[in-house]
Amino acid sequence: MSQGLIDAQRGAQPDAARDINPDAGGSRFSRRTFLKFSATVGAAAGGGLLLGFSIPALSQGQGQAQSQAGQSVIGGDASEPAPAGVFAPNAFIQIDTAGKVTLVIPKVEMGQGVYTSIPMLIAEELEVPLDTVTLDHAPPNEKLFMDPLLGGQLTGGSTSIRYAWEPMRKAGATARVLLINAAAQQWQVDPATCHAQAGQVMHxxxxxxxxxxxxxxAAAKLPAPQNVPLKDPKDFRIIGTAVKRLDSPEKVDGTAVFGLDVRVPDMVYAAIATCPVFGGTLGSVDDTNAKKIPGVRQVIKADNAVAVIGDHTWAAKRGLAALDISWNEGAGANLSMQQIVGDLAAAADHGTGAVARKDGDVTKGFSDAKTRVDAVYQQPFLAHATMEPVNCTVHVRPDGCDIWLGTQVPTRIVDTAVKITGLPAEKITVHNHLLGGGFGRRLEFDMATQALKIGKQLGTPVKVVWTREEDIQHDMYRPYYYDKISAGLDANGKPIAWQHRIVGSSILARFAPPAFQHGIDPDAVEVASDLPYDLPNQLIDYVRQEPRTVPTAFWRGVGPTRGTFVVESFIDELAAQAKVDPVKYRRDLLGKTPRALNVLDTATQAAGWGSASLPKGQGRGVSVMHAFGSFFAMVADVTVDQGEVTVNRVVCAVDCGMTVNPNTIEAQVQGGIIFGITAALYSEITIKDGRVEQNNFTDYRMLRIDQTPSIEVHIVKSTEAPGGIGEPGTAALAPALTNAIYAATGKRLRQLPVGSQLQTA
Incomplete structure (x- = not known):
């Protein structure tokens, strides 16, 4: 999920990029003015200080701050919210009589490090050692735990630190002031003569x-102070330091619990087979042989799938293999990639699309141009292929329902459980666990829906785990994108006209319908509609074209991943047309975006751009990106030998505003780059006869550890508010890689993945 959804949820009108992106000039909301703070103080059950703090939500389509009130949330138990019209607590601090600080937080940990960086914000202002802060998963409650940047209780869009930066620090600071005031009252001294340090108040x-x-x-009985000043960044002792991950020990020793690790009493296991054709349904099932297998308990039909229930996974899998299944494949059985791409190409030739940005006079710009360059770029369907395969454990009873899984959208899990079981929401309990990778896959709830339908027929706890084959062949895929882009160049090779049409599926129209306005999917046009380059005449439009029966969803970086590949590849084409070094060409267009220029200079200098010629068969490419509130530049060095590409080195410069934990930033960028290399070189989902052709890592290839390049991450110091970091590394990688391949071979690749295109380019 990306900035497009954030801005759409703010009520921005999508007909101009400066209204779409809050970092562009003319935005009606800045992150600093958008995040407002309100604190409440109370006594925690059993004694202790409970501090609630909140972020106002935005009314749909209005851009107006709303406030609601709610009661305390501790240890996963949420009370009823108070009437609308006052603030709703978004997260809470609990300090017990032993001095332990607990943070209940609606952001989930899926490897990105938020269970370390968010506590750092609290610990800094509260003046406690980081190792005294612990986290609890927040229960599903949209009113209490609304993230206004995303319009719901969910984790995605590289927003966790952006969302937490000011409210979490203010919560810590407010608690610190309360504790100081309580000590001052006890000692009968002026609070100004006291200070907090290492979990104590000193006089x-x-x-x-x-x-x-x-x-x-005593502190719980005091009124909450308002407008507590935050620390000056020069006084930070924790924020900005390289802190080791707090969740590493339990992940190393095996005590960490992911959804896949869940075991509950009397649990049985389900193995699943889903109709291989999109849109198909289950026909008939002969389970005679399956029921003869020891350990097989039952065979259950569920819409377009069949499940075998066993005492253990092996029995369930053997029983599934013994079934004689007939599928009703339906009209989708003839679907092919040729049809899907043909639909996109036809849509691209449609007269006009929904306008995402229009500056100047593009028609005149092209008429004045000395040279015109046209290109079509294509990017494939992609699966998520998370390390932890899709899984969900449920126990559906007449009087309640328990669900165990790792999810980015706990409230949507409740919603689907209510729909399937008929139980009220207060009877649904979601036990959210660590996620073994999300990448957008766990923003969906299809795995829970399927498990609930099976569990409803059983009445006993059942664990549903998709095999890797099911995971890849029944994923919800990153859309196939088809881009037509053109530029008119003046006599010096500078672009004076720019036209870009984006054609593809709209994820937001399904995932968050209010965000899809005037025919624009803000995520799909992101980056394309807010370029860092000085281009006087621009027309960017969008044509929605759904891929018939193929389901689409967010994938790490989504719109910026698509947009950056197209824009930065095309900028390289223009540089080649103008016979100008691609770095110089970019520098000449970045005068109005100093942060982008700075990361470009930092990355290229660190990479030694232009210092020496590379051997034959080697090339160096560059890309620049502004997305998720951060600025990135990447330089990739590659070797191409008989069609095989080896990535030797990637140098990345990052300006993500003020840093919380440099270790997390570096790790996130490194992981994002590896994820991006994998996708750019190898990854694609193809459709034949209505079904996915790939089924495991044998044909949906991953980058091997011995193929991983040297990766250098240079963090640029900044005083700006934090930007996102989880997705930009992936989004910025592909064009640097393909531009490097062009430098090595002279072959311009306009379609991904590289492996399927290089031989024929």
Missing amino acids: AASNRSIGYGQLVD
Whole structure:
């Protein structure tokens, strides 16, 4: 998920890029003015200080701040929200009498490090050692745990730190002031003569100190101070330091619990087969042989799938293999990639699309141009292929329902459970766990829907785990995108006309319908509609074309991944047409975007751009990107030998605003680059006879550890508010890679993946 959804949820009108992107000039909301703070104080059950803090949500399509009220949430139990019209707490701090700080947070940990970086924000302002802060998963409650940047309780869009940056720090600062005031009252001194340090309040004049745990009951009775000042960044002691991951020990010793690790009493196991054809249904099932297998308990039909229930996974899998299944394949049985791409190409030739940006006079710009360059770029369907395959454990009973899984959208899990079971929401309990990779896959809830339909027929706890084959062949895929792009160049090779049509599926029209306005999917046009380059005449439009029966969903970076590949590849084409070094060409167009220019200079200098010629068969490519509130530049060095590409080195410069944990940033960028190399070189989902042709890592190839290049991450110091970091590394990689291949071979690749195109380019 990307910035497009964030901005759409803010009520931005999508007919101009400066309204779509809050970092562009003319935006009606800045992150600093958007995040407002309200605190409430109360006593926690059993004693202690409970501090609630909130972020106002945005009314749909209005761009107006709303406030709601709610009660405390501790340890996963949420009380009823108060009437609308006042603030709803978004997350809470609990400090117990032992001085332990607990943060209940609606962001989930899926490898990105938020369970370290968010506590750093609290610990910094609260003046406690980081190792005294622990986290609890927040329960599903959209009103209490709304993320206004995304319009719901979900994790995605590289927003976790952007969302938490100011409210979490203010919560910590407010709690610190309360504790100081409580100590000052006890000592009968002026609070200004006290200070907090290492979980204690100190009074230097009398050489007295007292621990937070001894103050929390008194502090809970005090009124919450308003407008508590935050630390000056120059005084930070935790934020900005390289902190080791707090969740690493349990992941190393095996005590960490992912959805796949869940075991509950009396649990049985389900193996699933889903109709291989999109849109097909289950016909008939002969389960005679399956029921003869020891350990097989039952065979259950569920819409377009059949499940075998066993005492253990092996029994269920053997039983599934023994079934004689007949599928009703339906009209989708003839679907092919040729049809899908043909639909996209025809849509691209449609007269006009929905306008995402229009600046100047594009028609006149082309008429004045000395040279015109036209190109078509294509990017394939992609599966998520998370390390932890799709899974969900459920126990559906007449009086309630428990669901165990790792999800990015807990409230949507509740919604689907209500629909399937008929139970009220308060009878649904979601046990959210660590995620073994998300990448957008766990923004969907189809796995829970299927498990609930099976569990409803059983009445006992059942664990449903998709095999890797099911996972890849029944994923919800990154859309296939088809882009037509043109530029008119003046006599010096500078673009004076720019026209870009994006054709593809709209994820937002399904996932968040209010965000799809005036025919524009803000995610699909992201980057394309807000370029860092100085282009006087632009026309960017969008044509929605759904791929018949193929389901589409967010995939790490989504719109910016698509947009950056097209834009940065095409900029390279223009540089080649103008016979200008591609870095110089970009520098000449970035005068109005100094942060983009800075990361470009940082990356290219670190990579040694232009310092020496490369051997034959080697090439160096570059890309620049502004997305997710961050600025990126990448330089990739490759070797091409008989059609095989080896990525030797990637140098990346990152300006993501103020940094919380440099270790997390570096790890996220490294992981994003590896994810992006895998996709650019190898990944594609193809359709034949209505079904996915790939089924496992044998034909949906992953980058091997010995193929991983040297990766250098240079973090640019900045005083700007934090930007996103989880997705930009993936989004910026592909064009640097393909531009490097062009430098090595002279072959311009306009279609991904590289492996299927290089031989014929």
